[in-house]
Amino acid sequence: MSPxxxxxxxxxxxxxxxxxxxxxxxxxxxxxxxxxxxxxxxxGPNGAGKSTLIRMLCGLLRPTAGRAxxxxxxxxxxxxxxxxxxxxxxxxxxxxxxxxxxENLRFFGGIYGVKGQRLTQRVEFAIEMxxxxxxxxxxxxxLSGGWKQRLALGCAVxxxxxxxxxxEPTTGVDPTSxxxxxxxxxxxxxxxxTILVTTxxxxxxxYCNRIALINQGRxxxxxxxxxxxxxxxxxxxxxxxxxDAGPLLEALETAPGVRDAAPFGSSLHLLVDDPAADVPxxxxxxxxxxxxxxxxxxxxxxxxxxxxxxxxxRRPGEATP
Amino acid sequence: xxxxxxxxxxxxxxxxxxxxxxxxxxALLMPLMQMTLLGYGVSLDIKHIPVCxxxxxxxxxxxxxxxxxxxxxxxxxxxxxRSYGALTDALDYGRCKMGVVIPPDFSERLANLGTAxxxxxxxxxxxxxxxxxxxxxxxxxxxxxxxxxxxxxxRQGAVAQNEPVSLQSRVWFNEDLNSRNFVIPGVVAMVLxxxxxxxxxxxxxxxxxxxxxxxxxxxxVTRFELMVGKILPYFAIGMLDAAxxxxxxxxxFEVPFRGALATLFFTTSLFLVVVLSVGxxxxxxxxxxxxxxxxALLVTMMPTVLLSGxxxxxxxxxxxxxxxxxxxxxxxxxxxxxxxxxxxxxxxELGMPILLLALYAMAVAFLAARxxxxxxx
Numbered sequence: 001m002s003p004x005x006x007x008x009x010x011x012x013x014x015x016x017x018x019x020x021x022x023x024x025x026x027x028x029x030x031x032x033x034x035x036x037x038x039x040x041x042x043x044g045p046n047g048a049g050k051s052t053l054i055r056m057l058c059g060l061l062r063p064t065a066g067r068a069x070x071x072x073x074x075x076x077x078x079x080x081x082x083x084x085x086x087x088x089x090x091x092x093x094x095x096x097x098x099x100x101x102x103e104n105l106r107f108f109g110g111i112y113g114v115k116g117q118r119l120t121q122r123v124e125f126a127i128e129m130x131x132x133x134x135x136x137x138x139x140x141x142x143l144s145g146g147w148k149q150r151l152a153l154g155c156a157v158x159x160x161x162x163x164x165x166x167x168e169p170t171t172g173v174d175p176t177s178x179x180x181x182x183x184x185x186x187x188x189x190x191x192x193x194t195i196l197v198t199t200x201x202x203x204x205x206x207y208c209n210r211i212a213l214i215n216q217g218r219x220x221x222x223x224x225x226x227x228x229x230x231x232x233x234x235x236x237x238x239x240x241x242x243x244d245a246g247p248l249l250e251a252l253e254t255a256p257g258v259r260d261a262a263p264f265g266s267s268l269h270l271l272v273d274d275p276a277a278d279v280p281x282x283x284x285x286x287x288x289x290x291x292x293x294x295x296x297x298x299x300x301x302x303x304x305x306x307x308x309x310x311x312x313x314r315r316p317g318e319a320t321p
Numbered sequence: 322x323x324x325x326x327x328x329x330x331x332x333x334x335x336x337x338x339x340x341x342x343x344x345x346x347x348a349l350l351m352p353l354m355q356m357t358l359l360g361y362g363v364s365l366d367i368k369h370i371p372v373c374x375x376x377x378x379x380x381x382x383x384x385x386x387x388x389x390x391x392x393x394x395x396x397x398x399x400x401x402x403r404s405y406g407a408l409t410d411a412l413d414y415g416r417c418k419m420g421v422v423i424p425p426d427f428s429e430r431l432a433n434l435g436t437a438x439x440x441x442x443x444x445x446x447x448x449x450x451x452x453x454x455x456x457x458x459x460x461x462x463x464x465x466x467x468x469x470x471x472x473x474x475x476r477q478g479a480v481a482q483n484e485p486v487s488l489q490s491r492v493w494f495n496e497d498l499n500s501r502n503f504v505i506p507g508v509v510a511m512v513l514x515x516x517x518x519x520x521x522x523x524x525x526x527x528x529x530x531x532x533x534x535x536x537x538x539x540x541x542v543t544r545f546e547l548m549v550g551k552i553l554p555y556f557a558i559g560m561l562d563a564a565x566x567x568x569x570x571x572x573x574f575e576v577p578f579r580g581a582l583a584t585l586f587f588t589t590s591l592f593l594v595v596v597l598s599v600g601x602x603x604x605x606x607x608x609x610x611x612x613x614x615x616x617a618l619l620v621t622m623m624p625t626v627l628l629s630g631x632x633x634x635x636x637x638x639x640x641x642x643x644x645x646x647x648x649x650x651x652x653x654x655x656x657x658x659x660x661x662x663x664x665x666x667x668x669x670e671l672g673m674p675i676l677l678l679a680l681y682a683m684a685v686a687f688l689a690a691r692x693x694x695x696x697x698x
Contacts, residue, residue, distance in 0.1 A: 058539045060697045079695070084541045094536040098340045099333065110329025111540045156536075 011036050011163050011194040012057065017066035019052050019217075026052040028217035029066070034196060034210075036162075039189050041208030042198040043307065049217040050198035051091055054165050057196070058088050071163055084112075087156035091167040095152055097141035101132050104140060104155055112159035126154030129184060146177025153184060157193075164188065166197040170204065182207050202304045211303075215311040225303055232306045235259055236275045238282070240268040241294040248291055255285045262308050269305055322549070326542050330550025334524065338554065347519050352512045352562045356569050359508040363632070366500045367453045373400040373417035375408045382428040386439070386465050390421060395457040408442065418444045419454050431469065494663040505576045506658035507631030509566045510592070510651045514621045516562055517596030518603065520555045522617035525604035525693070538695040548690045552597045559593040570662075579665030587668070588661070588675060592654040594682045596621070599650065602689035625651040650685075653678040 012034040019027040027049045034040040042050045055061040057068055059079030068075045071085040095104045105123045109115070114122055127136055130150035132143075140148065149169055156164060166185075170178040182204065189195055189209075197208065205211050206225050213220040213228070221232050242248050245268055252261045252270060257278045260271040272278040275298040286293055301309075338344040372390060376383050390396045400417060402408045411417040420442035424430070430437035441458050445451035495502045528534040537547075567585065571578045600617050607613040626632060628642070629651040635643055646652050653674045660666035668675065 055697060059695075060535065060539060062696065062698055080541060080543075083539060086539070088536060088539040090532070090535045090539075092532040092535070094533050096333065096337070096533055097531070098337055103333070103336060107329050107333045108540070110332070111326055111537075111542050113323065113325055113541075115325065 009036050010034070011038075011071060012040075012196060013069040014053075014057070015067045017053070017056060017068055018064045019049075019056055019061060020064045025217050027056065027063075030214075030217075030219050031066075032212055032219065032222060034194055036194050037189050037192045038210065039185060039195045039197065039208045041205045041211045042196065042214055043200065043202075043205045043211050043303075044198075044214035045200065045311065048214045050214055051167050052217075053214070054088075054167050054196065054198060058086060058165055059083060085161055085163055087159070087161040087164045089149075089152050089156045089164075089166045089169050091171070093148055093152065095140050095148065095155060098139065100137050100139055101127065101130075101143075101151060102136040104151065105158060108155040108158050114159050122158050122160070126151070126158055130154045131180070146173045146180070149173050149177070149181060150184065153181070157188065162193060164193055164195045166195065168198050168200070170199070170201065178204070202302070202307070205303055213307060213310055220310045221306070228306050229301050229303060233271070233301050233309050235271045235273050237299050237301045237305055238270040238272055238275060238279065238296055239264075239299045240270060240282070240296050242267060242292060243294070244292070248286065248293065251286070251289055251291060252282070255282060257281055260309065262305075264304070269299075269308075271309065322543065322546050326546045327550040327553070330542070330547060331553040334551055335554040338558070344520070344523070347516065348558045348562070349565075351519070352516050352566055353569075355512045355515065356508060356566050359511065360501075360505055360569070360574050363504050363508065367450050368394055369397045370395055370419055370450065370454050370457075371399045371417045372396045373402055373408055373411040373420045374398050375402045375405070375420060375422045377425040378423055378427045380428045382431065383423045386423065386427075386462075387421070389461050389465055390458075393457065393461055395454070396461070412442065412444050415444075418447075418450060419458070421458075435473070501574060502576050502663060503659065504631070505570045505574045506662050507629065507655050509563075509570055510629065510654045510658055511622075511625045511631060512566055513559065513563055513589075513592065513654075514596050514625050514651045515618070517555070517559050517593055518600035518617040518621045519614060520558065521552060521597045521600030522603045522613040523610050524551045524555070524601065526608050526610045526613040529608040530610055535697065538697075544693040544695060545690050547693065548601060548686070552594075552601060555597050555600075556590075556593055559597060560590070563589045563593065576662055578662055580661030581665075581667060584667055584671070585658075585661055588654065588657045588671070588678070591675065591678050591682055592650070592657075595650045595678065595685055598682065598685040598689045602685060602692055605689060605692045621651075624649040628652065629655045631655050647677075650678070650681055653681065 010033045012032075014033070015031050017027055017030045018025065030049075030053060032040075042053065044050050052061060056063050057070055057075060059075050059082050063076060070082045073081045073085075075082050096107070099107065102123060105126050106119070109119045109122065127133055130147060130153070132138075132147060132151060135143070135147075140151065143151065153166070153169065156166075170181050173181065178201075185195060185197065185207075197204075199205055208225065210222065210224055211228060212222045221228060223232070240248060240252070243266075245263055245266060249261055249263055249268055252258050252268065257272050257274070258270050259273070262269050270278075270282070279296050279298070282296055283293075338348065374387050374390070376387060387398060391398045396419070398421075400411050402411060402420075405422075408420045408422070412420060420440075422440035422442065424438060424440075427437050427439075439462060441455065443451040443454055525534075528537060567589075570576045599621070603617050603620070604613045607616055628635075628646045628649045630646070631651070635646050635652065638646070656674050657666075657671050657678070660671055664670075
C-alpha cells in the first residue's frame with residue numbers, strides 16, 4: 001500500500017476492474033485512483049462503459065473481475081459501508097416527481113439518517129444551492145431541467161458524503177445552468193469532497209483536475225487537461241481555415257505528410273510531423289488541385305483533438321465507427 | 322433496522338398514494354364496489370325456480386297439486402303448456418328450469434289404485450339447481466301425498482296414523498339457512514386479498530419504471546427497511562378497507578356477528594400482512610407495474626374464488642385438490658371469518674388456522690424481503 005493510500009488520501013482505487021454482460025465487455029481492465037478533493041472526469045462516447053464503471057463503484061453492479069475500493073472499503077465485500085459514504089446522481093433523473101422539492105430532500109435526509117437541526121440546515125442549504133428558494137413546495141415534476149439536476153445534486157450531498165459520483169449530471173441542461181452546476185462541484189471539491197464525474201462535453205472535461213479517456217471499456221489515457229493536450233498526441237496539429245471543408249477533407253486525407261485529417265467546426269485539423277516543412281507542402285498540394293483555403297497554420301491541440309486522435313471518434317457524443 | 326429510514330419510506334409512500342388518483346381508487350373505491358357487487362351477486366340460495374306445468378287432466382285434484390308448487394317459495398309456475406313440445410320449448414329456451422307433467426288419469430288412478438305418477442323434468446345444465454329443485458319437488462309431492470292419505474283414512478272412519486319416524490331438525494350457526502351469511506365473510510376475504518395484493522404490487526415496480534430505484538439502492542437503506550417502510554402505509558389503508566367491508570357485512574348485509582372485535586382485529590391484521598407481502602413479492606419479481614398488477618390479480622382472484630372454501634366447500638373436494646388449498650392464503654381467513662361471524666369463535670377455537678396463517682405470513686414476508694436484491698445485475 002502506498003503512503004497516500006495508508007493515510008486515506010486515495011479515496012477511490014480500482015485495480016484491473018472488469019465487467020462483462022454475457023459476451024460483451026463493458027469495462028475492460030480499468031485501474032486508476034482518485035485523491036481526496038480531486039475532481040476526476042471520465043470522458044468517452046456513449047456506451048464506452050462510464051456508467052457501468054460508476055455503478056460498480058457505487059456497489060450497484062458486481063465486478064466480474066478486479067477490485068474497487070471506495071473510502072478505503074472494498075465495494076464488493078462491504079457495499080453497505082460504501083453506500084453510507086457516497087452520494088450518487090444517476091444518469092437518468094431519479095427524484096420523485098410527485099413529491100415537492102422539500103419532500104424529496106427530507107426523504108433522502110431520512111434515508112441517510114440526517115436529523116433534527118442538521119436536517120433543517122442541510123435542507124435549507126440544498127434549496128439555496130439549487131436556486132430553489134421560494135419553490136420549496138413546488139412539485140418536482142414542474143421544475144425545469146437545470147433546477148432538477150441541481151436538486152438531484154442537493155439530494156446526493158444532503159448527508160455530506162466525502163465521495164460523490166455524478167453520472168453525466170449536466171446532460172440536457174442549458175449552458176448557463178451547466179456553468180452554475182460546475183461552480184457547485186468546485187465548491188464541494190474545495191471542501192474536500194472527492195468527485196468522480198462522467199461527461200461527454202469537452203468543455204466540462206476541461207474543468208476537471210484529471211481526465212480519464214475511456215473508449216470501448218478501456219482506459220485510453222489519463223492525466224490533467226494540460227498533460228493530455230501536451231503529451232497525448234504524437235505529432236503536431238495544423239489548422240486549415242476554409243469556406244468549404246468537404247472537398248478539402250477528402251483531398252487532404254491522402255496528402256503527403258498528413259497523418260490524419262479531421263473536421264473541426266467549419267475548418268480542418270491536420271496531424272503532421274514537421275509543421276515548418278508541411279505547411280508550404282500542403283498549400284502547394286491544395287493550389288495544385290484548385291481548392292480554396294484561407295490560412296494554414298500550426299496550433300496547440302484542444303482536448304477534442306486529443307480525443308479524436310486517441311479514440312478515433314469524430315465527437316465523443318457519437319459512438320465510434 | 323433503523324426506524325428513521327422505515328419512517329422516511331413509509332411517509333414518502335403515503336404522500337405518493339395520496340397524490341395518485343389511481344392508487345386512491347384501488348385503495349378506497351374498489352373494495353366498496355366489490356363488496357356491493359359480490360355481496361348481491363354471489364348468492365347460493367335457490368328460490369323461485371321457474372316451472373312450466375303440463376296438466377293433462379285439468380281436474381280439481383291436479384290443480385290443487387299445482388297450487389302447492391305455486392305456493393312454495395322455491396317454485397314459480399310461469400307457464401302452462403298444452404303439449405310435450407311446448408314443455409320442451411320452455412326448457413330449451415331457458416324460460417323454465419323445471420317441467421311438471423300430470424297424467425290425464427291422475428285423479429282416477431289416485432281414487433282406484435291409491436297411487437299416481439307425476440313426472441318432473443329438470444334442466445340439469447346447472448346440476449346444483451337441478452338437484453335442489455328435485456329435492457324441493459319431492460317435498461311438495463310428499464306433502465300432497467300425506468294429505469291425500471289422511472283424507473282417505475278419515476273417509477274410511479279410521480284415525481290418521483302418525484308417521485313412524487319423524488325428523489326434528491335444528492340448524493345451527495346459520496339458522497335461517499341464508500346463504501348470504503355464508504357468502505359475505507368469504508366476499509370480505511376476497512376483497513381484502515385482491516385489494517391488498519393490488520396495492521403493494523405497484524410499489525417496487527413503480528420505482529423501477531420511474532427510474533427512482535437506482536438511486537434508492539445506492540443509499541444505505543436495507544431490504545428489510547424498504548419492505549417494512551413500503552408495506553406499513555398499505556397496512557393502514559388495508560385496515561381501513563377491512564373496517565369498511567366488515568361494517569358493510571354487519572350493518573348492510575346483516576350477517577350476524579357473534580365473535581369478539583379483538584379476535585377479528587388480530588386475525589385481519591395477520592391476513593393483511595400475508596396479502597400485502599404477496600403483492601410486494603410480486604412487485605419485486607416483476608419490474609413493470611402493469612405486469613405486477615395483472616399477476617397479483619391472477620394469483621389472488623382464482624385461488625380465492627375456487628379454493629378458499631368461499632364458494633365450494635373444501636371438505637367436498639378430492640384430496641389432491643384439498644392439499645392444494647393449504648397453499649391458498651384466503652382459505653385460512655375465510656375459515657376464521659366464518660367462525661368468528663357465525664359461531665362466535667375466539668382465539669382458542671381458531672388456534673390452528675391462526676397458527677397456519679401466522680406461519681404463512683412469516684414465510685411470505687421472509688421470501689419477499691429476500692427476493693429484493695440491491696443491485697442492477
